[in-house]
Amino acid sequence: MNRKAFLQQLAWLTAGTATAPSLIKILTSEGPFYKIRNNLGYFSMRGGTIGWMTTGESIVVVDSQYEETASEFLDGITTYGSGPSRVLFNTHHHGDHVSGNRAFANQSYRIIAHKNVPDLQRLQAEERGTLDEMELAETTFENQYSISAGDETVTAKYYGRAHTSGDSVIWFENANTAHMGDLIFNRLYPFIDRDGGASIAGWIELLETVAAEGDSDTVYIFGHGSPEFGVTGNREDLLYMRDFLSKLLEHTKSEIDEGKSREEIIQTTSFEQFPDHVSPSDFLSLPRNLDVAYRELKEDY
Numbered sequence: 611m612n613r614k615a616f617l618q619q620l621a622w623l624t625a626g627t628a629t630a631p632s633l634i635k636i637l638t639s640e641g642p643f644y645k646i647r648n649n650l651g652y653f654s655m656r657g658g659t660i661g662w663m664t665t666g667e668s669i670v671v672v673d674s675q676y677e678e679t680a681s682e683f684l685d686g687i688t689t690y691g692s693g694p695s696r697v698l699f700n701t702h703h704h705g706d707h708v709s710g711n712r713a714f715a716n717q718s719y720r721i722i723a724h725k726n727v728p729d730l731q732r733l734q735a736e737e738r739g740t741l742d743e744m745e746l747a748e749t750t751f752e753n754q755y756s757i758s759a760g761d762e763t764v765t766a767k768y769y770g771r772a773h774t775s776g777d778s779v780i781w782f783e784n785a786n787t788a789h790m791g792d793l794i795f796n797r798l799y800p801f802i803d804r805d806g807g808a809s810i811a812g813w814i815e816l817l818e819t820v821a822a823e824g825d826s827d828t829v830y831i832f833g834h835g836s837p838e839f840g841v842t843g844n845r846e847d848l849l850y851m852r853d854f855l856s857k858l859l860e861h862t863k864s865e866i867d868e869g870k871s872r873e874e875i876i877q878t879t880s881f882e883q884f885p886d887h888v889s890p891s892d893f894l895s896l897p898r899n900l901d902v903a904y905r906e907l908k909e910d911y
């Protein structure tokens with residue numbers, strides 16, 4: 611991914627409001643559709659990475675970005691397949707992963723998400739005054755939900771609180787590929803949505819479990835990634851992020867134990883063990899992460 615694409619992908623995070631910046635089509639020779647394996651790939655334009663898979667009869671999509679980019683996606687995916695069975699999974703409720711849902715619903719996609727997602731999405735949309743534009747998942751599940759698509763079995767799994775309290779990993783069994791949603795910010799300081807139910811401790815455990823469920827050949831698709839490291843990777847990338855989150859929590863705990871105040875703790879802007887982490891804005895920065903870690907350790911939730 612080039613730098614311009616990267617900045618556009620992250621534009622929602624820096625905007626801080628529901629007002630989406632106007633869409634500029636990314637004219638690169640390499641996108642926005644990328645193939646991984648078995649007629650499965652990803653689409654990267656603006657917002658969280660979309661995953662897709664087609665068979666003779668089905669299209670399975672993971673996340674919907676924004677209305678405009680969802681339309682671009684829906685136009686382009688016909689090159690790869692146009693099956694009558696159409697399913698959209700939402701990995702979680704954040705605006706850059708679900709704001710294109712309506713465009714998918716209009717093309718008869720069935721939308722599936724963890725049971726906490728619709729309420730979180732409604733709450734977020736009410737705060738932003740965008741409820742009218744939102745389409746919520748009509749099929750929800752508590753622990754896991756599987757569908758068959760051609761020879762492929764696709765399973766959405768919930769592992770507990772992590773980036774939010776409604777994150778799923780979407781596994782494509784035969785293709786040995788998993789879409790992580792925002793459970794991976796690849797070499798970026800992550801958004802940890804504590805108000806949306808996030809738990810750093812839970813997130814660490816999740817990454818360990820999901821890395822163990824894959825093997826050395828598993829491809830993971832990430833919601834966001836730095837320009838250098840991109841939005842796909844392997845289980846080593848999951849364990850690298852686990853190590854970052856462990857460091858975040860341990861560092862904050864030792865600072866608290868030394869008697870430092872919140873204000874002092876959030877002065878640190880980088881860890882020398884993680885030199886490749888990128889901070890595109892204050893919103894995605896180590897001070898923000900430390901602040902959330904501080905709250906998680908101090909508050910009783």
Ligand SMILES: [Zn+2]
Binds near residue numbers: 702704773792801
């Ligand atoms: Zn998110």
